[in-house]
Every structure is written in structure tokens, then in C-alpha cells.
Amino acid sequence: MKMLIAMIQPHKLEVVKQALIEHEFIGITVSDVQGFGRQKGRVELYRGAEYLYDYVPKVKLEIAVEAARLPLLVDVLTHAAKTGKIGDGKIFITSLDQAHRIRSGEIGPEAL
DSSP states (O other), rough: OOOEEEOOOOOHHHHHHHHHHHOOOOOOEEEEEEEEEEEEEEEEETTTEEEOOOEEEEEEEEEEEEEEGGGHHHHHHHHHHHHHHOEEEEEEEEEEEOBBOTTTOBBBBGOO
């Protein structure tokens, strides 16, 4: 099992969600986060004055998946979230040692 963590642009969330549903990926955790990378924040004008916002809003997705389905998940997520501009986001993948379904007591891939 693997855990995929993705940072994407907030306006792409619904597109990504629909793409995941179409490919039968269920179970996603979504968090509003902020940070910076190559974008280095943004400048906005308010009443004629410039303000620098160091942190850029993003959406963090966490998806547990069976290792065999991981390449498809990465492909679906990459195509759905891509705009081709700086700040599209990142995908991180880690090993997932165990998963437990609290309600039924299932363990491992069956718990996903």
C-alpha cells in the first residue's frame, strides 16, 4: 500500500475529484494549506498599495491506494491538476505500512 500526498491549486479540486471518481478512486482527505516554493508568494494591490503575501493557498490531498494502482492514480492526478503554469503543485509518495477500518476491523488493502 502507498500514501499519495499532493499539493494542488484550489481551483483544480473539483476537476481532480471528478477524474478520481471516474477512475474509481474512492477515499480522499482534503485540507486547505498554504506555503511557497518557486512561486515565492504573490503581490496584490489594495487601495493603491502593494502587499506581498508570502504564502500561496493550496489544497492538500491524501489518498491511500494499493501499490498496483499507484501509477494510474499519479497519471490521473497529474493530468487533472495540470495547468502548465508555475505553481501546479507536487506529488509525494510514501509507503503505507498498515491500514485499519475501525468499523469492521478489516486490515490491510481491504481496509482501503
